[in-house]
Amino acid sequence: xxxxxxxxxxxxxxxxxxxxxxxxxxxxxxxxxxxxxxxxxxxxxxxxxxxxxxxxxxxxxxxxxxxxxxxxxxxxxxxxxxxxxxxxxxxxxxxxxxxxxxxxxxxxxxxxxxxxx
Amino acid sequence: xxxxxxxxxxxxxxxxxxxxxxxxxxxxxxxxxxxxxxxxxxxxxxxxxxxxxxxxxxxxxxxxxxxxxxxxxxxxxxxxxxxxxxxxxxxxxxxxxxxxxxxxxx
Numbered sequence: 633x634x635x636x637x638x639x640x641x642x643x644x645x646x647x648x649x650x651x652x653x654x655x656x657x658x659x660x661x662x663x664x665x666x667x668x669x670x671x672x673x674x675x676x677x678x679x680x681x682x683x684x685x686x687x688x689x690x691x692x693x694x695x696x697x698x699x700x701x702x703x704x705x706x707x708x709x710x711x712x713x714x715x716x717x718x719x720x721x722x723x724x725x726x727x728x729x730x731x732x733x734x735x736x737x738x739x740x741x742x743x744x745x746x747x748x749x
Numbered sequence: 750x751x752x753x754x755x756x757x758x759x760x761x762x763x764x765x766x767x768x769x770x771x772x773x774x775x776x777x778x779x780x781x782x783x784x785x786x787x788x789x790x791x792x793x794x795x796x797x798x799x800x801x802x803x804x805x806x807x808x809x810x811x812x813x814x815x816x817x818x819x820x821x822x823x824x825x826x827x828x829x830x831x832x833x834x835x836x837x838x839x840x841x842x843x844x845x846x847x848x849x850x851x852x853x854x855x
Contacts (some may be wrong), residue, residue, distance in 0.1 A: 667845065669793075676850040677785075677793065677836050682843075693750065693844035727792055734840035735783040735798035742792055 634658040636728050636740035643746045644718050651714040652743045654728030661685045661709045665731035668702060668713040670724040678724075680713065682731070718747045751775050751839050755848035762853060766827045770851045772820045772837035781841035782820045784813055787850075788833045796835075797822065824853075 639653040654666070667682035681692040685704035692700055701714045711728055726743045729736035752775035762768050772782065780800040785793040795804045797813040800820055810825045824831055832855055837848040 669847075677787075677838075677847040679845040679847065682845070691843045729793075731840075733798070734781055735795055735804075736785070736793075736838075737795045737798075737804065739792035739794070 634730065634738045636730060636738055638726075638728055638740040638743045641744040641746070643748065646718055646720060646747055646749055648718055649714060649716040650718060650745050651712055652726055652728075652745070654711045654713075654740050656709040656711070656730065659709075660706075661704060661711065661730070662706055666702075666704060666711045667729045667731060667736060668700075668711075669727045669729055669736075671727070672721070672724040675724075680715075680726070683711065685711075715745075718745075720747050723747045750844055751778060751842060751846050753837055753839055753846050753848040755835075755837055755851050757851060758849065759852040759854060761855065762827050763855070764827055764829065768824045768827055768831075768853060770822045770835055770837075770853075772815075772822070772848050774818045774820075774839055774841075777817045778839045778841035780816050781839055782813075782815060783838045783840055784811075784822045785836045785838065786831075786833050787836065793836065827853075 635657045637655050665684045668680040681702045683690040683702045690702040704711045728740040730738040754773045756771050782800045784797040787793040801813045812823050835851045
């Protein structure tokens, strides 16, 4: 049984950075893609970026270029998402998700990131 | 980026109803279209992938169809646990993009 377990909630100041982790158990991450999706309060889902650990090269939407970095540690089956220069509109629930083929079939429980002065 | 447009943004239905949600892509995505269900306070769950393939464990009252730019998700015989939000997502090209969501309410 595959489980994705994310790190705990974070409260950050504007301009700072946050790094959220997602550990996969019950399976290897080598052969799958991993993505990060966020959801602002009361809003829809937004793709933050993804990585295929076997290949190592991440992909990000233009909107986040330069502010987000997604990495994967194959030895610990853990994926990380770092978001820099935080703004108040980055306040959201951040989910990691595993891609089986092209769809996200397993999701983490979510990590609430609050950006507030 | 490919824009995904869902309609309606919300709908009101009753138990036993048949409900249809539409998702349109701004360009052809073949059948690279997935549907997710999300209940309040929970992570999304996969319902349908590749436009029409039912994810393991999902009830057969959920079905999907479509190719190219137009897709539909249908729920027949609406059950209490189906009242939730539904999102389409294209997996044809990076960046992945989601529809804005459809809330199904009683």
